[in-house]
Amino acid sequence: xxxILCFGASITYGRGEQPEHGxxxxxxxWFSPQDTYNAVFNLGVSGQTIAExxxxxETEAHARIRLxxxxxSYTILxxxxxxxxxxVGKPKDKKTLTTDEEFxxxxxxxxxxxxxxxxxxxxxxxxxxxxxxxxxxxxxxxxTNERVQEHNTMIKNICDELxxxxxxxxxxxEPEHLADGLHPNSEGYDKIWKTIQQWLEKESLxx
Numbered sequence: 001x002x003x004i005l006c007f008g009a010s011i012t013y014g015r016g017e018q019p020e021h022g023x024x025x026x027x028x029x030w031f032s033p034q035d036t037y038n039a040v041f042n043l044g045v046s047g048q049t050i051a052e053x054x055x056x057x058e059t060e061a062h063a064r065i066r067l068x069x070x071x072x073s074y075t076i077l078x079x080x081x082x083x084x085x086x087x088v089g090k091p092k093d094k095k096t097l098t099t100d101e102e103f104x105x106x107x108x109x110x111x112x113x114x115x116x117x118x119x120x121x122x123x124x125x126x127x128x129x130x131x132x133x134x135x136x137x138x139x140x141x142x143x144t145n146e147r148v149q150e151h152n153t154m155i156k157n158i159c160d161e162l163x164x165x166x167x168x169x170x171x172x173x174e175p176e177h178l179a180d181g182l183h184p185n186s187e188g189y190d191k192i193w194k195t196i197q198q199w200l201e202k203e204s205l206x207x
Contacts, residue, residue, distance in 0.1 A: 001037040001072045002207040005064055005119070007053060008079040011127060012044025016183030026193035031206070049083045049097065050106040057110060061117055073207040075200075076114050079124035081107065082182070085151040087142040091135060096147075103151060107158050115162065122165040122205045124196060126152040127173055127188075133181025143182060165203045169195060 006012055006024045014022025028040040041064055045052075065074050084103050088095040098106070114121050126148050134143040152170050159166035169192060175181075177188030184192060200206050 001039060003039045003064060003074045005041045005061060005076045006043055008044040009048045009083055010046035010183060012079050013046050015046055016179035017186050017189060022189050023193040023196055047083060050080055050110060053080055054106060054110050058113060065117055065119055067118055074119035075205055075207045076117060076119045076121050077124060081151045081155055082126050082148060085148045090142055091144050104154055107155055111158060111162055111164060120205050123155060123159050125155060125166060125168045125170055128170055130175040130178050130181040137182060167199045
């Protein structure tokens with residue numbers, strides 16, 4: 001088996017399209033037919049933070065990375081962190097979900113755990129938002145590009161520190177590529193997937 005494990009939150013899951021398909025669904029349509037035993041696992045859970053991903057990461061990874069056959073190989077892709085960048089209430093309230101120090105510690109812990117798995121590893125960065133529709137985003141939270149970009153930069157710096165391939169997609173999308181201001185629409189996911197596909201091949205990240 002050659003397996004690709006895709007961890008993240010709603011954008012990994014495919015929120016913004018109906019039915020949910022996203023970049024992981026496009027990866028599956030491209031990669032899985034290449035061999036009978038190829039597999040793509042969508043492990044995105046909407047709304048999750050890095051801390052919540054940490055709680056399930058090792059269990060879900062170990063359940064799928066099975067090395068009892070010598071030809072089995074795997075890749076772990078992580079794309080998470082936007083939910084940590086949300087403001088509780090309005091940005092003017094200056095109330096963050098996590099501090100920068102907490103976020104950096106959690107990302108570093110997650111990536112060190114992932115590096116300990118017998119799999120290739122890559123991180124897909126955060127996408128931009130449309131502030132016209134994300135301030136507020138719902139009754140309890142808001143998102144700003146400044147805050148999302150700060151988190152994206154923190155992730156990139158940790159990936160550089162740990163020698164993990166990082167794909168920066170923050171400048172990839174425009175407001176018309178977003179379904180609700182936060183999640184990509186079909187055109188947005190098309191752009192993300194094409195960029196990911198090129199990156200996977202360039203960085204030799206395929207299992």
